[in-house]
Amino acid sequence: MKLINKSILTAVITLSTASVYYAQQVQDTVQKSKDIDEVILRGVTDIAKDRKTPVAASTIKAAQLAERLGNQELPEILNTTPSVYATKSGGGFGDGGLTIRGFESRNIAVMVNGMPVNDMEGGAVYFSNWTGLSDVTSTLQVQRGLGSSKLAIASVGGTVNFLTRSADMKRGGVIRLGVGNNDYLKTSFSYNTGKSKDGVSASFLMSRQAGGTYIENTDYESYAYFFALGYEINKKHNLQFTVTSAPQWHDQRTFAPTIQNYINYNPDHDGTPYRRYNSDFGYYTDANGNKVALANRSNYYAKPVMMLNWDWTMNEKSKLSTVLYMSNGRGGGTGELGRVGGKGITDFYDTAGHFNYDAIFAANAAVNLNTAGAGSTLVRRSNINSHNWYGILANFQHKINDNWNFSIGTDDRYYYGYHYQVLTDLYGASGYKDAANKNITAPRIVNALYDYKKLSWNPFGGKMAPAEDQVGYSNDGEVLWYSGFAQVEYTKDNLSAFLQGSVSNQGYQRIDNYVVDGSTLKGQTVNTKTGFKNLFGYNIKGGANYNINEQHNVFANLGYYSKQPFLNTVYPSNQQLINPTLTNEKISSAEIGYGFRSAKFSANVNVYRTQWKDRWLRKTNQTFTLPDNSTVTGYAEINGITEVHQGVEFDGVYKPNRFLEIQGMFSWGDYYYKGNASVAAFDDNNNPVTLAGASGNELYLDKVKVGGSSNNSIPQMTASLGLTVKPVKDLNIFGTWRYVGKLYSTVDPGTFTNVSAQERGVLKLPDFNLFDVGFSYKIRLQNEAQYFTIGANVYNLFDKIYISDSATSIFGTDKITANNDPDKGKTYEEAGRMYNGVATGNRAYFGFGTTWAATLSFNF
Numbered sequence: 001m002k003l004i005n006k007s008i009l010t011a012v013i014t015l016s017t018a019s020v021y022y023a024q025q026v027q028d029t030v031q032k033s034k035d036i037d038e039v040i041l042r043g044v045t046d047i048a049k050d051r052k053t054p055v056a057a058s059t060i061k062a063a064q065l066a067e068r069l070g071n072q073e074l075p076e077i078l079n080t081t082p083s084v085y086a087t088k089s090g091g092g093f094g095d096g097g098l099t100i101r102g103f104e105s106r107n108i109a110v111m112v113n114g115m116p117v118n119d120m121e122g123g124a125v126y127f128s129n130w131t132g133l134s135d136v137t138s139t140l141q142v143q144r145g146l147g148s149s150k151l152a153i154a155s156v157g158g159t160v161n162f163l164t165r166s167a168d169m170k171r172g173g174v175i176r177l178g179v180g181n182n183d184y185l186k187t188s189f190s191y192n193t194g195k196s197k198d199g200v201s202a203s204f205l206m207s208r209q210a211g212g213t214y215i216e217n218t219d220y221e222s223y224a225y226f227f228a229l230g231y232e233i234n235k236k237h238n239l240q241f242t243v244t245s246a247p248q249w250h251d252q253r254t255f256a257p258t259i260q261n262y263i264n265y266n267p268d269h270d271g272t273p274y275r276r277y278n279s280d281f282g283y284y285t286d287a288n289g290n291k292v293a294l295a296n297r298s299n300y301y302a303k304p305v306m307m308l309n310w311d312w313t314m315n316e317k318s319k320l321s322t323v324l325y326m327s328n329g330r331g332g333g334t335g336e337l338g339r340v341g342g343k344g345i346t347d348f349y350d351t352a353g354h355f356n357y358d359a360i361f362a363a364n365a366a367v368n369l370n371t372a373g374a375g376s377t378l379v380r381r382s383n384i385n386s387h388n389w390y391g392i393l394a395n396f397q398h399k400i401n402d403n404w405n406f407s408i409g410t411d412d413r414y415y416y417g418y419h420y421q422v423l424t425d426l427y428g429a430s431g432y433k434d435a436a437n438k439n440i441t442a443p444r445i446v447n448a449l450y451d452y453k454k455l456s457w458n459p460f461g462g463k464m465a466p467a468e469d470q471v472g473y474s475n476d477g478e479v480l481w482y483s484g485f486a487q488v489e490y491t492k493d494n495l496s497a498f499l500q501g502s503v504s505n506q507g508y509q510r511i512d513n514y515v516v517d518g519s520t521l522k523g524q525t526v527n528t529k530t531g532f533k534n535l536f537g538y539n540i541k542g543g544a545n546y547n548i549n550e551q552h553n554v555f556a557n558l559g560y561y562s563k564q565p566f567l568n569t570v571y572p573s574n575q576q577l578i579n580p581t582l583t584n585e586k587i588s589s590a591e592i593g594y595g596f597r598s599a600k601f602s603a604n605v606n607v608y609r610t611q612w613k614d615r616w617l618r619k620t621n622q623t624f625t626l627p628d629n630s631t632v633t634g635y636a637e638i639n640g641i642t643e644v645h646q647g648v649e650f651d652g653v654y655k656p657n658r659f660l661e662i663q664g665m666f667s668w669g670d671y672y673y674k675g676n677a678s679v680a681a682f683d684d685n686n687n688p689v690t691l692a693g694a695s696g697n698e699l700y701l702d703k704v705k706v707g708g709s710s711n712n713s714i715p716q717m718t719a720s721l722g723l724t725v726k727p728v729k730d731l732n733i734f735g736t737w738r739y740v741g742k743l744y745s746t747v748d749p750g751t752f753t754n755v756s757a758q759e760r761g762v763l764k765l766p767d768f769n770l771f772d773v774g775f776s777y778k779i780r781l782q783n784e785a786q787y788f789t790i791g792a793n794v795y796n797l798f799d800k801i802y803i804s805d806s807a808t809s810i811f812g813t814d815k816i817t818a819n820n821d822p823d824k825g826k827t828y829e830e831a832g833r834m835y836n837g838v839a840t841g842n843r844a845y846f847g848f849g850t851t852w853a854a855t856l857s858f859n860f
Helices: 004-026 060-066 072-078 259-264 357-365 755-759
Strands: 054-062 086-087 095-099 109-112 137-144 157-164 172-180 184-192 200-211 220-232 237-243 248-251 279-287 291-295 298-302 305-313 318-337 379-399 404-425 432-434 445-446 471-492 495-512 519-523 522-527 533-547 552-563 584-599 603-625 631-657 660-673 679-684 714-725 731-744 768-780 785-793 803-806 845-846 850-858
Touching: 004 172, 054 060, 054 603, 060 072, 060 137, 060 768, 060 785, 072 095, 072 137, 072 379, 086 714, 095 157, 137 291, 279 357, 318 404, 432 471, 660 768
Parallel strands: 109 157
Antiparallel strands: 054 137, 086 095, 137 157, 172 184, 172 850, 184 200, 200 220, 220 237, 220 248, 237 305, 248 298, 279 291, 298 318, 305 318, 318 379, 379 404, 404 471, 432 445, 471 495, 495 533, 519 522, 533 552, 552 584, 584 603, 603 631, 631 660, 631 679, 660 714, 714 731, 731 768, 768 785, 785 850, 803 845
16 A cells, blocks of 8 residues: 555656646757767667668567556567567566577676676676666667677677667657556656757656566565766767666565465465465564565665766767766665574465464574574575676777778776675564674674665665674675777678677686685685686677668678686685686577568568587576485586577568558577586585485486576477557557467476486476457647557466476476375376476476556657
8 A cells, every 4th residue: 555655646746747847838949950869879889780780680669668568577578579588487576587599688698778787797687677778768679699799798699788768859758657457556757858059958767666466475666767968069079978777676486386385375275276376475463463464585676877978970980989887786685594493484384385474483582692503593684786887888980981891999897796694684583693704703693684675766876784784694796807899891782791809808806704814625725805817708700691682681690709607607606716617608609591571571580500518507596305305405506518509580570551560470499408517516505415316416418408597497489479450540459479389497406417317308398378468549639749648458368377487397207205295105197296297396487367557648
């Protein structure tokens, strides 16, 4: 209720502000002028051009985002793009996952106006930090494969580039209101001043959305702000400044429950899975006797980004584009810490599959911290993952003659990441006794709390928690990145070609504030600071496009990357020792394509192959079965992986007349591991563990299908067919059918430790079909610049029950091994514990059921 009241207040303020701007009715001082290109980095942003750039690309415009995204996750708008799979993952706000050609987001270059935003320590992209992009993006382009970017970035699977508003920068504004399932409510207001006769222009946006998702107890609150100021000094110099952020908090579901638990905890007890089930929260009883929901897993973050862009047109042939940027992110994710009475939080589930916080509070209250040992209370902590990030991008372009162009530039960055734990809820305890800091001889009691729902609005980031409030661990990652790139382009008649190369050095240093300087670890002396480990990398790629005539074109590209590994590869196992097998990852890729264009029909066909060697992978949140059939949670580190990703893609659009448009897409892939790898497993305290059935450290992967690196799955066949009907002017009615097949579970390190598991392969999940429908209608006023737009979308129209992601590979012929299971020793098939052909012991995420969203906007 509080969320709704806040949103109503936001809407009132928004409408009031809008009325002030609307009442001004001032005339633009410069007629027929082009408005500010809102920090579109034309010299740095490498946008693929149709029938010219030799890459496979798909482009989505702002109108489609506004019309069809609704309350979906931002990446889901790409689901009708070939070889793209975007899911809601655990179902929390902004927690969605994205794969392109079988590669996950940490190996997809995600960029905003040409600025890379992948985390510099591990390559991850957290879309909850970028929800405001849906309001300010004018163009979203996906380049599959190595892409056309000149930067030294890890675009193994592809490049996703969000270009903020440029084409819609005429004077005017938009007020928007959105509602949807589970109390979804969004309000936003944006306004553009247009460019004055002095060359000054500005644009800003404010928005707020709140509510919950389809999953139990996934409330959230998110804001977004965007401000841009442009100044065209003269015809040669243009300055533009932008600041944007989307501070948010959201309760999560990060653990994939077993299918059996989805069935067991269905309130209807009808033998079907309760798709909304969330095992990461519970209830406590307040002073008035009311049951109150309390999340154990939550995420909160604010990642403000500031950019200053300077475009200098030196002469008719030469131009220099320079971008300075800063991003100081603050936030983290919550979860349990410690044990009480020898029990962890999963020992406190009630009969409905939720945490019994009353029992936890009572157990904690009985602990005397003065006499108890370290970690003897069960509390909620936050894993802080904050950073300070500064960078400069510069690109010089020169036109040699009508046929030849070249560009040269640099991409330099400095990154400092802060990683430590603080407390967010004591769960009824008087504090938490911590002994993790080896620089302090005696354990200390900590009881300072941090409220994760208190959002950060400081565009410069803000301060860190003091050392006396930190528990568990405290380590920092420091990255120095400097690179150079160059590109030559040739264009003549129907032929266009490019050759690009880049070199980079990445220096990594790990700083562990809980390590004693001069201490010994595995026979080596370690210190708080490791010193920088410098790694050299490079890439080279090229391609050509030939327009046979006005309808037909063909293209080809190929490339090779020597890619530096991530920080946790350089310093594995959360320790201060350099990986003895450290080596660059090698990626080679080749692609050919064909395009057809006519007045009514357009289509593209691509064939590609990518090989990725010497990959190192860390899989967290793992549950391992030990030789005695007991289980332990921890993480696995896999070394020496080789993957092959190859496939065919098709996309097309048919417009038989002005009333009808048909869009289609099909992709078929073959993604598999080549050869075996080695694995090391550790529990949550960094202790090595031996896995049940393992004969050594070899992971038998040869010819096994590629799955995700976490609780996610990767499909190898997708298709979609869309229909848009325009019966009258300004009315769009649309529907989409989408198919996902050859969907494989993730590779479980605890399973593939023997040859028999390799021969059986990874679990294949059931195929599924989904249908979405929607409409939008413009109501124009007498003034053509003023109009209302109403729209609505229904997702998963027929309420299809399907598994979108799976974290394990348990087959029906596998035996049930849990010591406390009454069916121990039977196979899942013998015990009748199968759901839609899948053993119910598998941990999985079900896709959302039917959801909906509706919007009303006013443009003026």
